[in-house]
Each structure stands twice: as structure tokens, then as C-alpha cells.
Amino acid sequence: MGTNRKNPDHPVRPAYRISSIAILTAVTAVFTLLVRIPIAPTRGYINLGDVAIYFVAFTMGPVSALITAGLGTGLADIIAGYPQWALISFFIHGIQGFTAGAIMRRVITDTPDHLLILPPLRVLAAGLAGSAIMVLFYYLAGAAMAGFGAAAVEIPGNILQNVIGVFGGVLLTKAVLRAYPPVRELYW
């Protein structure tokens, strides 16, 4: 059984873990499905699922990010009518969230309550690593399914989605920390 870093004597109960992962999985799916920003040149959309992924990675740690990112985006693919991508999204976004969470490990819990500053170098490293994994693995999976040419078309959109995801994730983390400091207790 894991322990909460802010209060090591208080074990993180199984019901609390299940609830937090389930609700944040649903949030990730909702951000992926409902929040879409049109990109003018291609008339395509980018979604804000990555904002939720980086938020969970920054605030809840790598294990939570692994599960919520994988399940949330996989469920979103099934609901949106693209079930052929669900398994791929599950693994790729899961690894993306885990990597970003592992690099940002304990930043939230080790930062004093009155500070709302995320270390820029670690944010950059987490964002770069998470983005590189997502873009590279989607390219490889897309190439295996649809060929290198068609898979390459997705690269600029995926990079943009990750850039927005990292910056949006940082803004969201700081805004939530400011408005609701007990969010730090979610880390395990």
C-alpha cells in the first residue's frame, strides 16, 4: 500500500486510489472528446486531452498518469468512433503520461505550499520526453497501419497538440494549485 507524501502516516486507501484514477480518466476522456481547437490551414482539430495528461502527470505522479492517460484516451477513441486507435492510444498516451510524471516526480509535494512555481527545466524535460514518445510512437504505429507517408502527415498536428498540452498543463496545474491547494494530497 502506498503512502501520501504530504502525510506519510496516512495510507492511500484503495477506494481513494480507484476513485481518483477513475474520475481523472473520465476527465481525460472528456477533455479529449469535447475540447477541440480548429486548425485553420488543414481544417482539422487538435484536442486538449494532453492538457489533462500533463496535469495528472504533474500533480498525481507517474503511475496515475500511466493509467488515466491510457484509459482516458483509449475510451475517447472508442466513444468517438475510432476504435482501431484505442489500443494504440492506450499504450502510447500511457507511456507518455508515465514518462512526464516520472520526470516531474514529487515536484508538487516537495514544493512549499506558498510557492506555485514549477521548475522550468523539469517541465521542459518532461514535456520534451512526453512529446517525443507520443509523436514517435504514433508515427511508428501509423506507419505500420497506414504507411510512412500517411503517418508523416500526423506529425505536425501531434507536435502542436503536445506543445499546447504541455503549456496548457502547466497553466492548469498552477491555476488548480492556486484555487484548490488540497490537490497536492492526490499525489501517491
Next chain:
Amino acid sequence: MKVSLFVRKDSYLHRFDPRAKFLLMIFSTVYLFLPVMQPFVPVLLASLILVLWTSLGLHEVLNPIRSIWPVLLMIALLTPPFYADDACAITAALLLRFTSISYIYYLYFRSTQMSRIILTLRWFGLPYQGALVITIAIRFIPYLAETFHQIRDAHKLRSGGLEQQLRPWKKVQSLIPVLTSVMIYSIKGIPMLSMSLEHRGLGALSTSGAKVERTAYKSLRNDTVLFTHLAVSGMIAVIFISLPWLFN
């Protein structure tokens, strides 16, 4: 908000055991990537379309194509420059593969209820807590989607809809207050959900300290129907695997 692709019908595909369908789905996916089976992918695709037509109706046959046609167009346009020799054959193979994959997963999720998929995953060894996470997440998605719409509408009343004219990055910035509200609202619900799960006995320990399983999932039955459907699935797999030898 619908949280699955499932459509209720009484077709043979709907009645087919979800575990046997799951195994067939995995088999078909692997089949598409085996080099020796490439000449027979059109046979697989034709079979998938036939199953879709006879189980869900003709109007369903074009549904997967409607969602994947931009990808098919990209494959047709961008694959040939990558290959000097056999460009047409490789392009055709990729078109067939991607279309087949889309049909395989569409068939499975269109004909299987989400609850049955979770029970199938349980049967294949998904832990109780993993199944519970998926179940709760699926139940919360429509609820949080509705909450998101309400919060966004409330914020729009203050912005006067001016965010529609913003550039993408400014749009993201303008969305942060909405996302913050949704996130805090969701996080505040965690202790309540956790408490209700504990009231149902989740994580409870007996007086001896052993774990007590007080809630449980129903199990899919291991009966003759399962055996028959697994046997049919096995026969289908054997027929497709033996195609290269049958035609040589």
C-alpha cells in the same frame, strides 16, 4: 451522450460470445500483419463486410469508411513517393490493411455492450480494481461532459462569445478558466466517491486482517455455448491460416 459504439440488435454477431469475438479480433489483427497472408487480406476484408452487412444491415457498411476516408486518401496520395518499385501493390496493401483494421474493431465494438467487454476482460484476467476503474470512468464521462458544457456556458455569459474570434493559442488560454473549474469540480468529487465505495465494503478488512471482497462482478458463463463459439472461432482461424496452402 453515448459512451460506446454499441447498437442493440438481435443478430448472430450480437449473440456470439464476446470472448470468442475478442479472440477473433486479436487473431484478425495479427493476420493482417503476417507477410505470408498479404494476398488473402482482400478475402478477410470481404468476409468482414459480409458479416457487417448480414448482422447490422447494409446502411452500416459505409459507416467505417465515412470516418477513415481522409486517411485512405492520404495513403493513396503519399505512399507511392516512398516506393520506387511496386508502389501500386504496396499502396493497395496498405489501403486494404487499414480498412480491414477499421472494420474489425468497428464490428466488435458495434456488436458488444461495454459491460460485456469489461466482463470479457475480467475473464481474461483483468483485476477487479482495474474493471472497477473502467466501469466508474464510463459512468462519469457523460456526467462530466454535461458539467463541462454547463461551466463553459456560464463562462460564455461573461465573455460574450468573443473567444470564437481568437487564434488557437489564445483560445486555449481562454479555455483554461473553464478547464480549471471542471478539474476542481471533478477532484472535489473524489473523496465522496471514495467514501461511497468504502461504504460498499471496498478495501474492508476482516477482524483477522484479511481482505474482504464485498462487491463482485458477475462472471460470464463457461458453458457449451462458449465451447461451441470458441470452436467456430477456431475453425474460422484455421481456414484463414490455411488459405496460402489451399491456393498453392
